[in-house]
Amino acid sequence: MLSYRHAFHAGNHADVLKHFVQVQLHVYMNQKDAAYTYIDTHSGAGVYALDSFQATKTAEFDTGIGPLWNCTDVPAPLKEYLDLIKGMNPSGKMRYYPGSPYVAEQMSREQDRLRLFELHPADCKILADNFRKLDAHKAEQGERSRGRRVMIEHGDGFHSMKALLPPPSRRALVLIDPPYEIKDDYKRVRDALDEALAKFPSGIFAIWYPVLQRMESRQFADRLKRLPAKEWLNVTLTTNTPTPDGTGLHSSGMFILNPPYTLEPILREVMPYLVRVLGKDAGARFTIEKGTQVTGAAAGRIV
Numbered sequence: 001m002l003s004y005r006h007a008f009h010a011g012n013h014a015d016v017l018k019h020f021v022q023v024q025l026h027v028y029m030n031q032k033d034a035a036y037t038y039i040d041t042h043s044g045a046g047v048y049a050l051d052s053f054q055a056t057k058t059a060e061f062d063t064g065i066g067p068l069w070n071c072t073d074v075p076a077p078l079k080e081y082l083d084l085i086k087g088m089n090p091s092g093k094m095r096y097y098p099g100s101p102y103v104a105e106q107m108s109r110e111q112d113r114l115r116l117f118e119l120h121p122a123d124c125k126i127l128a129d130n131f132r133k134l135d136a137h138k139a140e141q142g143e144r145s146r147g148r149r150v151m152i153e154h155g156d157g158f159h160s161m162k163a164l165l166p167p168p169s170r171r172a173l174v175l176i177d178p179p180y181e182i183k184d185d186y187k188r189v190r191d192a193l194d195e196a197l198a199k200f201p202s203g204i205f206a207i208w209y210p211v212l213q214r215m216e217s218r219q220f221a222d223r224l225k226r227l228p229a230k231e232w233l234n235v236t237l238t239t240n241t242p243t244p245d246g247t248g249l250h251s252s253g254m255f256i257l258n259p260p261y262t263l264e265p266i267l268r269e270v271m272p273y274l275v276r277v278l279g280k281d282a283g284a285r286f287t288i289e290k291g292t293q294v295t296g297a298a299a300g301r302i303v
């Protein structure tokens, strides 16, 4: 059953971590002229209005983009993310927040390809509508429309990713961002990555995950470390001490397989700032861990 709608969560601290890292992965991919394929297995709706009924119901953006909006001392790599969002809000008022497909659209180039999958029929339609509006806006500005550059498909992203690997350009950035409302998602991520790495070992795979009390969540990162990728990098952001009843999302992570060498120093620069601005109590913290695959077993260390 598809009950999850990202509109209720848009712009929260987990989105900040995910989309800031995503921006930096694109920055790295853009260092070479050669085209790449961006695959978004769980796309969501693409753009979110923060004044919508869904977004204002829980106002989760107050845990993420809200406190960052007026900061003037943001570290340069985080400013690249913030500038992208400010660009969507030319009036200066924080109204729209990007989903990962919009981030990819803005950060990628003419020669790159976007392959976007979404299973929820309503969100898939909104995603397609949002890209149509973007096209119309580009046409008004005299820019080329997306043409074959962007493909949006209503379907199962886990399943569809396989068929796209390896991409013709042999360069790919994959974002895997399921809702994890059903515990099967944890296993599906691992299985999909196992298959994807067998077909395309050098792809960059970025996996967002919630850090929760439930067993599947606690073991998840350790299991990803055992996947057959040459290197991995794991970053988590915790904004506050978990409540005794375990409700709410206080902590999340981005796990990157085959991370670019540029990412770790950027995380070291930005994560303390995010903890300072988004942290709510003494439980606020970040972790950065990295590791390499050594003869079939993952060797990692906290860095």
Ligand code: SAM
Residues within 6 Å of the ligand: 002, 004, 005, 006, 018, 041, 042, 043, 044, 045, 046, 098, 099, 100, 101, 117, 118, 119, 120, 123, 155, 156, 157, 158, 177, 178, 179
């Ligand atoms: N990546 C988006 C972003 O950062 O803006 C948010 C995605 S949201 C966390 C997860 C999305 O995955 C939901 O829109 C949900 O409908 C969709 N979904 C759930 N299972 C899916 C599947 N097997 N394949 C594709 N989409 C799926």
